[in-house]
Amino acid sequence: MSDSEAAPSVEAPIVDRSERGGNVGLLVTLALSLVAAAGVFAMLDRSRAEPYVLGLLGLLAVVGVFSLFAGAIGLIRFGARNDRQHALAKRFLDTMTDGVCLTDVEGRIVYANAAYGRLIRAETPSEVRTVERVFSGDPDAADVIFRLAQAAREGRSAREEVRLAHPIGRSDGSPRWYRIRVRPLPDAARPLSVWQIADVTRDRDEQEDSFQALQRAVNFLDHAPAGFFSADALGHIVYMNATLADWLGYDLAEFEAGRIGLSNLAAGDGAALLDGVRGAPGEVRTGIVDLDLVKRNGQSLPVRLIHRVPVGADGGVGDSRTLVLNRSPGEDISESLRAAEVRFARFFNNTPVAIAGIDKDGRLGRTNAPFMRIFGSFLKVEPTAARGRLTDVVAERDRLAVVEALKGALTGQGQVPPIDVSLADDKARSARFFVSPVEEGAGDGEVAVVYALETTEQRALEAQFAQGQKMQAIGQLAGGVAHDFNNVLTAIIGFSDLLLANHRPTDPSFQDIMNIKQNANRAAGLVRQLLAFSRRQTLRPQVLNLSDVLSDLSILLDRLLGEKVQLRMVHGRDLWTVMADLNQLEQVVINLAVNARDAMPEGGRLEIRTLNLPAGEVGALGYKGMPAADYVVLEVEDTGTGIPEEIIEKIFEPFFSTKEVGKGTGLGLSTVYGIVKQTGGYIWPHSEMGVGTTFRIFLPRHVQVAEAQPKRPVEQTPMADLTGNAIILLVEDEEAVRAFAARALASRGYTVHEASTGAEALEVMKETDGRIDLVVSDVVMPEMDGPSLLRELRKTRPDLKIIFVSGYAEDAFKKNLPENEQFNFLPKPFSLKQLATTVKETLAE
Secondary structure (H helix, E strand, C coil): CHHHHHHHCCCCCEECCCCCCCCCCCHHHHEEEEEEEEHHCCCCCHHHHHHHHHHHHHHHHHHHHHHHHHHHHHCEEEEECHHHHHHHHHHHHHHHCCEEEECCCCCEEEEECHHHHHHCCCCCHHHCCCCHHHHHHHHHHHHHHHHHHHHHHCCCCCEEEEEEEECCCCCCCCCCEEEEEEECCCCCCCCCCEEEEEEHHHHHHHHHHHHHHHHHHHHHHHHCCCCCECCCCCCEEEEEEEEHHHHHCHHHHHCCCHHHHHHHHEECCCHHHHHHHCCCCCCEEEEEEEEECCCCCCCCCEEEEEEEECCCHHHHHCCCHHHHHHHHCCCCCHHHHHHHHHHHHHHHHHHHCCCCCEEEEEEEEEEHHHHHHHHHHHHHCCCCCCCCEEHHCCHHHHHHHHHHHHHHHHHHCCCCCCCEEEECEEEEEEEEEEECCCCCCCCCCCCCCEEEEECCHHHHHHHHHHHHHHHHHHHHHHHHHHHHHHHEEEHHHHHHHHHCCCCCCCCCCHHHHHHHHHHHHHHHHHHHHHHCCCCCCCCEEEECCHHHHHHHHHHHHHHHHHCEEEEEECCCCCCEEEEHHHHHHHHHHHHHHHHHHHHHCCCCCEEEEEEEEEEHHHHHHHHHHHCCCCCEEEEECCCCCCCCCHHHHHHHCCCCCCCCCCCCCCCCCHHHHHHHHHCCEEEEEECCCCCCEEEEEEEEECCCCCCCCCCCCCCCCCCCCCCCCCCCEEEECCCHHHHHHHHHHHCCCCCCCCECCHHHHHHHHHHCCCCEEEEEEEECCCCHHHHHHHHHHHHCCCEEEEEECCCCHHHHHHHHCCCCCCCCCEEECHHHHHHHHHHHHHCCC
């Protein structure tokens, strides 16, 4: 008990200067008595009265001094005003256990109750001091008293607590806590300040005891022989005891509530398994789960979780209470049983196969974590309902097959064929079920065990692989047809040129020959489109900025789109460069723009956008087969009719078209596909019926590398004189092409030796003793192809000049040649002038 509580609660105030005057009746009576005594002494003789007179004077002196002192301290009041309300207020203050002191604006004490005197240890009224003086000598209270005094001067209420090393007025003893309050007391005559002091040491001690008890309880929980954690409804860990933190390798001092998720703590699909432990509204359900937790260093910790999740009456999920039992080696008494259970639990929950037990009614029994991850969303029915059935997780059209398989397991059928099903309400997801019967009495009510593998990704890959194989096969076919057709077109165009050279424009046959040549050139254009699709056309790549390419195309695109279609271009900032063939890239944009125009017969908007796509953002797009790298993206978006879902996978196939007969060749998008693929890029269509279509093209970013010796561009100037007298070896297995080329070169003055194969060409070299100035050779030939012929010729003629002729792209055979091999290339089909010009330029190099 504090000093302030040891004294009686009702006492007279130690200081009361609030009223002056009072009862003087006693002094008047005393004075009258003294006057009467003086009259009696006057009737006596002097010798007998002198001692009495002297004694009376002394008594009067003592009474005077006492009166002065009593008046000073308030024991005697002059002019008393015993107002009844003031008396009640003082009696109330005197009964308070807190010390109360009233001071005026000058800081003088007006009133102080007895409790105040006890607190400050004032034994006499003269020892009573103001609060500021009481605490002025203690440095620990200086700042507190200063703030309170400032508040008193400003007429504000304030409250502070201060801790002193010793009680007030003593130099020894235990520390004490004091609560000090000050508030204004308005008065018509003079404002007063009420100071109130209370010893709150006991309250503080009780708070400290409660805190220590709580700390002990937390310490018991923290260092219990079992782990414990709590997770909120979102799966965030809000509490973890020290034992579990030590097991997992976490520093409990650095643990922050909500920073670690349950999915980070539970290995594999353990979080999904725990999410299944949930009761009905108003129910607290407890589940026992064996799984592995993930330590901070990535290692696994086998545990058994006693998991409890409260559910409110409104269905709201509260924080879980989860007890964690360590099942590592040496932590369990029955070691062999523990090890077997841990191995089974680890296999059961960490296998990539979803497993579930099925009873005779087809209802699900025990399930592992992968099963809940794959099918948990289909099983969240009303909590009061029975456990879901296996048929609830599959599409309606596949439920009969599942029921038949379960019937087979129930009858003891040994081999139940696997079932491929689609998941309920999700046609894009699929799974394969393997049903295995359980021997009667061995499955705790289970008649079958179902093993499930999700095949969604596998089906998507199979479809993508099949589509890729189909496109590759079509490309090989198109390339082979284009190659052979190029030989035919080369002969048609070449012999047309020979005929035109012998006919004047006024000749009636001249126009017919020109029509033949023009139609052959149109056919050559179709062949080039086939070669573009098969990725075997010749490209002339250069460093390009897509924004510049689109800006140059904008005028042409406006003319192509017409007045009904609004063209809008959005250029990305600081766009990276790409390496591509300018003409082919322009062809890609034009083809997509024309298709978009045809899809908007009533008009609309075509938007072409460019942007950079860093490698780190590629994975978020979800495009399978596209590696993570830096890309420049070209997006062509229209507001047309859209492409139906069932044909969107066929749009890149050659000769596939949704347009009317005569309005499209079906080679536009296949050409786009081939050009993008040959450039090393990717193209993905996205379409929604009635909304529009977007084509996204991803071209690899080109990083320029400084060359030691930059190549100087070759200036090609048209040559007026295409004649010559050099000796040329012409190697071509197609007789018509060889005949045309031989006649064309001979007509220009060259000496031509012909060979149909590479072996014949080597024989010609021997017969002429190597006196050959130039070799013009086809690339694809029987017995010996063009690159093999070149390697043989280099053995005897390392400086021999050569021109390769092919219907395929230059890159298709360049990889078969030695590095830095020098040669020229002439793509098929070619005209007489193109052949003569290439031969003349090669001989002049």
